[in-house]
Amino acid sequence: MPPEVPPRRTNTFTYPPNYSFPHHRLRAVLRDSTKQPIVLVACGSFSPVTYLHLRMFEMAKDYIRQHTDFEIVGAYLSPVSDQYKKPGLLNAHHRVNMCTLAAEQTSSWLMVDPWEAFQNYQRTAVVLDHFDFEINTVLGGVHTQDGERRDVRVMLLAGSDLICTMSEPGVWSHTDLEHILGRYGTFIIERAGSTMDQAVDSLARWRHNIYLIPQLIQNDVSSTKVRLFLRRGLSVRYLLPSAVVDYIEENRLYLEDGSGSEKEKGKEKEWGPGGEYQDRPPLTAIP
Template identity: 40%
Template sequence: MENSEKTEVVLLACGSFNPVTNMHLRLFELAKDYMNATGKFRVIKGIISPVGDAYKKKGLISAHHRVIMAELATKNSRWVEVDTWESLQKEWIETVKVLRYHQEKLEAGSCDRQQDSPVLERPGQKRKWVEQRQDYSQKKPLEPRKGVPKVMLLCGADFLESFGVPNLWKSEDIAQIVEEYGLVCITRAGNDAQKFIYESDVLWKHQNNIHLVDEWITNDISATKIRRALRRGQSIRYLVPDLVQEYIEKYNLYSPESEERNVGVILAPLQRNAAEANSNNFSDDITLVGRERTMENEESY
């Protein structure tokens, strides 16, 4: 199949990145290899989008530091970059809205797209985009026009299973993510992602838009374990990029004190969605995982 017949894809990874790890970067490489090998897609770009401080996750350090570490980690990448829009929002933004933002950004910039680059905004154009498109969250996603890349959500299997945590996600958001955008999910030992999809009517309905990628070279690196090692004064070399390690050490970012940040604060999505719990029956058709386990492991990748 010629490149012109393939769907161009932009992989978007949302999460805490607290801190960014080598495994976060491997996600992009694994997903790119898999999607390109299908013969139907051509991955042209990867985006890391750190969540904002308003997410209120326990131990979540400032977005300012998390963004800088992600930028250091991708400094030498030719195709993965960091986007700061989500991290700069005063309120927590649902993942589906972040996907919508990036898809509409691609749509708006398609006229300016250069043949050799999928980056759509010209220098100085980003602020204008944000000012003009503040109503993006109220609109339904549009089917990408021909020639406009498709944004897909890149995640790990723990992220997929978090769909089953009560009040963590809105049912309509989950349906929209898998139907309108699609998932590229990296699986690993201990995660039965296919079974999870089978036990959900909504995920099963859109299973063709969920791409499961086996990680054969297993790696158990997680941001949680890295923070634990740092609190105990243990080395994290080769677990994170060298520049990230140097930055962490320079600013002494992770400590017992930093891990207590947001203790006792309800996670933003749980707080926002709790009011709709009685009318939200989506999670009933999913095999629920333990909330504490999922919230602990959601940043493993």
């Protein structure tokens, strides 16, 4: 049987008007030349972005430092397009603004890329290709202290619900799984109430590229629950960054079912079959 041909990278992309790839916090020089440089990408609706979304990056950073030979040179939130067509999806403008506030005011290394948000729906595999193209082809990757050029490996950061959908027959195409897990790889954060062992067993051919990260302090905050609190007039402070709470209050978001339908109530699953958060709205730049 001939060896399977790896999926080809997408190298032709459409761009939203006035788009430029954010790289103001992307490190250009590798600190340790023995490490492999990586960029983390979390795809989701982030409607709204919560502290758990931000904690995922911190948990991944700790795990990577302690258990791998990778070095993080950048990290991105990539919100889904309005064309994702999820019922009650808040428009991209507000979602990008909230993510930008969260990244800029709570972190020194996270960035928000609005590329996916402001165009037609893009498959997760294509989103990762976009990051690979911008970082390695356009920007030229990174350099070691001695000036040697290195490609940066793009890796998906996700919750364990994602790996469960990947193991379900018919939800993901084999080509996309090979592209995401075989070419790029993923860090999976354990989510409260989910078990990953059986899911990972069914993805055994890519096990070397799947890194499971336990939540040592369980956190089950979800955007769905936050929206429900807001519709009921309950406080969400200390569940979200203060700047995001202020933005929601100033713009009177999530007060009616139009930004979070009744169908969502009691629905806890955050990751959609396309590899995105079920709530994941697109991100827009703050004007």
